[in-house]
Amino acid sequence: MKKQILVAGGGIGGLAAAIGGARAGWEVRLYERAPAFTEVGAGVQLGPNVVRHLQAWGLQSALQEVASFPDRLAVRCAQGGGELASLGLGSAVVQRYGAAYATIHRADLHGLLRDGAAALADVGWRLGHAVAGYHEDGAAVGLRLVRQTDGAQVEVEGDALVGADGLHSRVRAQLLAEGTTRSRGHLAYRALVSQSALPPSLRSQQVTVWLGPRLHVVHYPVRRGELLNIVAIRHGQAPSDLDAWDHGANAAELEAALARTCTRLQELIRAVPQLGSGWRLWP
Known part of the structure; x- marks a missing residue:
């Protein structure tokens, strides 16, 4: 039987973990607290190491349809406006690293990962399930969830757990005994x-x-x-x-x-x- 990996969170990290897990031969079950997949924020830059993974996952065409591929990065003085340094991107990066440097809207990246995960038979998900905590006994890990529609407690079990449940992660807080998130100014x-x-x-x-x-x-x-x-x-x-x-x-x-x-x-x-x-x- 295939090993089962539980993924807490259906954002960019959670969906990427789901695709990677399934392609590595695991059965993936993903749980997201929101009633629908969404992504907040605006843009994100993807280095060629990330783009290589998207290519390996069969998502190159989807990336080409929504991303931008700048040919240059410039660093300028905010006060005087003059250029301080520059870096060639575009074909120079492809030649050096074997993949492009891309800039993309977070929602577009999330969408292509969602579609990529949906196309894999070994990936399943449940929306509207919030993480309450987890426990492990050495043989398995159990994930405690709260169904958002009626508040019912749900418990699932797998061989491993990936905590990708956001800024205020319940998994991370429990695993690392992490305190309250603080602003850094x-x-x-x-x-x-x-x-x-x-x-x-x-x-x-x-x-x-x-x-x-x-x-x-x-x-x-x-x-x-x-x-x-x-x-x-x-x-x-x-x-x-x-x-x-x-x-x-x-x-x-x-x-x-x-x-x-x-x-x-x-x-x-x-x-x-x-x-x-x-x-x-x-x-």
Whole structure:
């Protein structure tokens, strides 16, 4: 009989673990607390080591359809605007590492992993089941779940457990006797803007990192280059209600923090409330 692996969490990590487990010959059972698969956030950069795994899992075509493949990474001074360093991506990375460097919307990455997992006979999942804890006796591991529809307790057993149940992971907290999550004094403002809505001077198909005192900004294309993902990180005091960790951000607050940066960067930051999805804040 095949060994069974339990996966707690149906995000990017959980679905990747499910695909990897099934392809390694395990029977996978995945449990997700939400009633439907969703993914929060905006963009993510994938190095060639990750892209090689997606290729090995038969997901190269799906990746090509939704990702962007920048040909350059530039590091610039946030105050003066000048270029400090650059790195060739594109074909240079493929030649050196055997796979591309990709930038992708998190929801698109989640979607292609979900479809990849669904195509595997040895992967099954249950939605609407939240992790309450686990126990192990040396021979097996038992996962305690709460069915979200009626609060009923459910217990399942397998040969191994992967805890991919998020920022406030019950599995990690129990395994490592971990305390309450603490803010480290960095605030990340994230936004998506349609490239076609931006002035030509602000559009970009490369990865750009702006470095400044107590802050940095990163932006890169996602969704075939149609959208620009922007992340501005600064030192600051986190909101008091960290349990609701995704907040509508104050654009004026971010603009004030970047008041001494160069004109081009300030223009990009100011364009977000008018042209994009608006800022979301993550401590």
